[in-house]
Amino acid sequence: MTSRNVSKTVVKRLPVYLRILDNLILRDVEIVSSRGLSLESGFSAEQIRKDLAYFGAFGTRGTGYNTAYLREKLLKIIGLDQKTRVIVIGAGHLGTALTRYNAVKNLYVDIIAVFDRDRRVVGQNIGQIPVLPFERAPEIIREHGIKVALITVPEAAAQRVVDEITAHGITAILNFAPAKLHAPEGVHIQNSDLTIDLQSLIYYSTAEKERLSRLQKEAEEAKSQKMLKLD
């Protein structure tokens, strides 16, 4: 149990543990070992024990972890012990999909509204959730004390949106626009660029070594061509 800040890599794994615990509890499993969590998550048992130990001693030596108890603790650690109010900026395809998905599947968040500048979508509903004009974002953010926003607007609009919403109280942003966004000190921006995920996947779709050795060969040929000219 340290008091210094926990690293991002650790924080990224906590929701995975939570999801696994939810599944175990659904199957009436009451106790799970770090080994068991390892099999479900793919992370090593040592790593899981170490991750949890940053926050406290939640297990019982010789036995393992009580699933319901550990789940409760994780909820408090992550900050999901009460529903988090969230807004979505951008009512395009991705914004709509994320809104529908989280409204139904993500029990821990409460999407208050979706905002857009396009008059054609403003006034509609996405499931139960209203699409409001972007001008009303400051008012809604303040009124509901909202801290978390999802941004699904085009790249060109993203920075202006960040400036506006951080000025009115947003402190954590999940950004889907393919751009590096700047925000005031203390605001946490997490990027989720699906294009980049897909492109880095493509790297692995063809045999890595073959492609790179071909590239290497080309470079050598270019080099000797150059040498030849110099002679």
Next chain:
Amino acid sequence: MTSRNVSKTVVKRLPVYLRILDNLILRDVEIVSSRGLSLESGFSAEQIRKDLAYFGAFGTRGTGYNTAYLREKLLKIIGLDQKTRVIVIGAGHLGTALTRYNAVKNLYVDIIAVFDRDRRVVGQNIGQIPVLPFERAPEIIREHGIKVALITVPEAAAQRVVDEITAHGITAILNFAPAKLHAPEGVHIQNSDLTIDLQSLIYYSTAEKERLSRLQKEAEEAKSQKMLKLD
């Protein structure tokens, strides 16, 4: 220029460099230094130079990198020098959004088809892309030599989908289902769990220290309660 495999963290940054180069070229910038790339990407200049050096020497000392030349090289390195054929499994909200998004914005991929088991969506089109019955996936994968698939089906269906498509030639999968999926040796699975991204973001939305010290205090109180009982 090493020949051992390049780490995942490096591969994840390559598409970022590519995106920045695309933007620079659009603005008619012909030369960029590692410092310049650093400012646009947020990665350190040293790291960028080192990342590129894994694949070759693409810059000019004293000058920097030619944007068009480096872009060409990166395309070959990542494997985007010809369009990658991709399929999407699952025509729900997320599958539809990803299909539309990539069909328009991602010039490097060519979505051949979307597959679904639901008869109500089969036969429709998403933009120009047909929604086909999942039974036809093996045929289409083989016919077009497709290696890359995006999976946006529910958790319960995801593993069966993986088993089926890897049996017919898929070697790289971008999985959006919240589950750890198992695949044969040599198949690369990359997970993109939006729920987990959002939950780890929520961790940062409230002051980390305050929440954790409260948790710590609770733990100590529980401990002394226990002590009391033992007296």
Next chain:
DNA sequence: TAGATTGTTAATCGATTAACAATC
């Protein structure tokens, strides 16, 4: 008590940063 598994410290591994010679 014997067996099991946690929590924690030490050892290892890998990734990032610093430094600088090479060179345009």
Next chain:
DNA sequence: TAGATTGTTAATCGATTAACAATC
């Protein structure tokens, strides 16, 4: 030549893994 910036080697930092005492 002087100034700038790459490519690469060495030093540092951080994260993962190994090991094991504590303890149920």
